Amino acid sequence: MASPSFRFAGNVYRAEAVRDTASVGKSGMTRRALAVVLAGLGGLSLCAARPGSSEASATREDAPPSQSLAHAASRVAAPEPPAPPLDTAVTAPAQASGAQAACPADMLLVEGSYCTEVRHVCKKWLDDEKLSYARCAVYEPRATCVGSRRAMRFCVDRHEYTAPGDELPKNYGSFVTATKICKNLAKRVCTESEWNFACEGEEMRPYPYGWSREPKCNQDQAELYDRSRKKLALKDLRAPASAHPECVSPFGVHDMVGNMDEPVLREAARYDYPFRNALKGGWWMSGRNRCRPSTTAHDDHYQDVQVGVRCCADTPGD
Numbered sequence: 001m002a003s004p005s006f007r008f009a010g011n012v013y014r015a016e017a018v019r020d021t022a023s024v025g026k027s028g029m030t031r032r033a034l035a036v037v038l039a040g041l042g043g044l045s046l047c048a049a050r051p052g053s054s055e056a057s058a059t060r061e062d063a064p065p066s067q068s069l070a071h072a073a074s075r076v077a078a079p080e081p082p083a084p085p086l087d088t089a090v091t092a093p094a095q096a097s098g099a100q101a102a103c104p105a106d107m108l109l110v111e112g113s114y115c116t117e118v119r120h121v122c123k124k125w126l127d128d129e130k131l132s133y134a135r136c137a138v139y140e141p142r143a144t145c146v147g148s149r150r151a152m153r154f155c156v157d158r159h160e161y162t163a164p165g166d167e168l169p170k171n172y173g174s175f176v177t178a179t180k181i182c183k184n185l186a187k188r189v190c191t192e193s194e195w196n197f198a199c200e201g202e203e204m205r206p207y208p209y210g211w212s213r214e215p216k217c218n219q220d221q222a223e224l225y226d227r228s229r230k231k232l233a234l235k236d237l238r239a240p241a242s243a244h245p246e247c248v249s250p251f252g253v254h255d256m257v258g259n260m261d262e263p264v265l266r267e268a269a270r271y272d273y274p275f276r277n278a279l280k281g282g283w284w285m286s287g288r289n290r291c292r293p294s295t296t297a298h299d300d301h302y303q304d305v306q307v308g309v310r311c312c313a314d315t316p317g318d
């Protein structure tokens with residue numbers, strides 16, 4: 001797979017590259033940085049083959065290429081921390097009988113037929129449609145399953161994770177911290193397929209709330225940066241779980257797009273430490289904010305102000 005192309009040089013994305021570079025220095029390395037180093041060593045590439053739709057194959061949503069790869073590459077030689085164990089079969093405790101009650105009170109049952117690869121037709125683009133992170137204003141109100149279907153049944157958190165006593169969802173999460181938090185709650189991180197299905201439903205909606213981009217979620221924020229500080233830094237524009245009641249999926253799951261970016265496990269990359277994760281849904285910037293796209297450029301330790309946590313769990317008996 002070729003590396004994504006980023007010809008757009010608008011203010012937002014150019015500035016985002018600064019954040020991306022900073023994040024490499026403090027919390028991990030990007031797939032791009034590692035690929036550069038490996039290419040120099042032997043022409044290798046870490047750009048993992050990713051099954052899925054063309055949407056899912058467009059890997060970068062919110063993190064354009066770093067413009068300081070030399071700095072990033074210098075960190076690659078450092079020893080990697082050991083791969084944290086993955087919990088892949090954690091069963092949620094049932095509360096009562098009945099379909100929805102198969103999941104704890106803070107989770108929702110997601111059950112139905114999932115399509116592995118979906119095709120959407122955009123009728124009106126907001127950006128150059130050739131860009132991998134282009135936003136679509138209006139889709140044809142139907143989707144085509146061009147992959148295979150499989151039955152799914154699992155529990156997913158109704159909201160992004162908010163720590164007890166806090167008003168805002170957790171930030172500075174990562175795939176690694178999400179794994180730990182979910183495990184401590186007797187849950188686990190969602191797989192990308194689970195996350196997709198919980199977001200789009202059996203209709204295979206591009207947006208959790210429908211077929212047209214609407215201002216229902218915490219997204220498309222214009223003033224992203226705190227310019228009062230010497231070092232350019234993202235503002236913390238998190239919203240509480242109750243702030244966008246219409247930002248809801250067909251299964252009733254809130255804020256799947258926008259607000260916090262959400263780490264999930266890419267099933268096909270399960271053993272590809274430290275690149276097992278994808279970030280889903282985008283956050284409060286002008287990203288794609290759809291169900292299928294993923295950001296896969298960051299390693300499992302990447303954490304920043306816009307990364308949160310959401311957990312899944314198996315239903316009892318599954």
Ligand SMILES: [Ca+2]
Nearest residue numbers: 255256258260
């Ligand atoms: Ca979210």
